Amino acid sequence: MIVIACSNGKVIGKKLAKHLKAGYSELFKELFPDGEVHLRFECHLREKTVILVQSLSPRPNEMLVELIFAIETAKELGASKVIVVAPYLCYARQDKRFHFGEVVSNRIVGKLLEVAGADEFYTVAAHLHRVDDISKLLTSIKGANVAIPEEMAAWVKKKFGANVVIVGPDVESHRVGRKVAELVGVKYDTFLKKRISGSRIKHTAIANVDARGKHAVIIDDIVSTGGTMLGAAKHLKKMGAKSVSALVVHLMTEAGGKKLLQGGFKFVACSNSIPSKYSVLDASKALAKAIKLNA
Numbered sequence: 001m002i003v004i005a006c007s008n009g010k011v012i013g014k015k016l017a018k019h020l021k022a023g024y025s026e027l028f029k030e031l032f033p034d035g036e037v038h039l040r041f042e043c044h045l046r047e048k049t050v051i052l053v054q055s056l057s058p059r060p061n062e063m064l065v066e067l068i069f070a071i072e073t074a075k076e077l078g079a080s081k082v083i084v085v086a087p088y089l090c091y092a093r094q095d096k097r098f099h100f101g102e103v104v105s106n107r108i109v110g111k112l113l114e115v116a117g118a119d120e121f122y123t124v125a126a127h128l129h130r131v132d133d134i135s136k137l138l139t140s141i142k143g144a145n146v147a148i149p150e151e152m153a154a155w156v157k158k159k160f161g162a163n164v165v166i167v168g169p170d171v172e173s174h175r176v177g178r179k180v181a182e183l184v185g186v187k188y189d190t191f192l193k194k195r196i197s198g199s200r201i202k203h204t205a206i207a208n209v210d211a212r213g214k215h216a217v218i219i220d221d222i223v224s225t226g227g228t229m230l231g232a233a234k235h236l237k238k239m240g241a242k243s244v245s246a247l248v249v250h251l252m253t254e255a256g257g258k259k260l261l262q263g264g265f266k267f268v269a270c271s272n273s274i275p276s277k278y279s280v281l282d283a284s285k286a287l288a289k290a291i292k293l294n295a
């Protein structure tokens, strides 16, 4: 078994190889002057189980093309099995035709991975709001959508002990936050969110959490512009929270983290699914566990 990190998979790839006691190599990549990618495997793949690791953000289009090329080529070079690990799965948010004529990208990405020849697929906290399971996106291959509640709960306990309330900024975020609150042993509820435009968000207050004098941690799958978090934080402050922090699986940009800190957040923490200076949670152990379970 060998783990091969594509250009955006090195952080988790190295850790995954250790957890799985597998070899490790990196896919050579350079860009041609016109922007096309030139890729090369630097080790033999014949009859090996190859684990390709590639986070599909930032630069999702480039990263996706690199991954699709790598899957197909690993098969051509004789890999007996190709396992794909994409700690962040891009294009999952467009899971419905919200407006006439729109592309529904989540299923297309699933199809591309299957057609390229992936035998198994693993990701972390995929944005599955209107699709209840990753198997609906990847119909012919097995895999898992891994969660990291233990890692998130450990962070909350370390930072705040028990003087904390955990909330979700919208109803769908309960998939990430509820289990964390259970592990920390505190009450949990979510706001109701209405997105007025790409960056304008309206929250309605929640009834079931008493934030007075407590540290509030808002847990979500993604921070992109930061609008969702900032909107929820405004309410929590009004509700008497001592401080507000953001804990997410995927922080799309460092600018998003900076915006939250400038907006008064005490801490911003995320996983290494998209590595940044805010990545304090490691998703590799959970991914390795899921891969071993399917072996």
Ligand code: R5P
Pocket: 169, 170, 172, 173, 220, 221, 222, 223, 224, 225, 226, 227, 228, 229
């Ligand atoms: C939406 O449903 C997601 O779970 C996140 O709440 C959203 O993507 C965050 O985006 P932003 O930071 O731009 O508000």
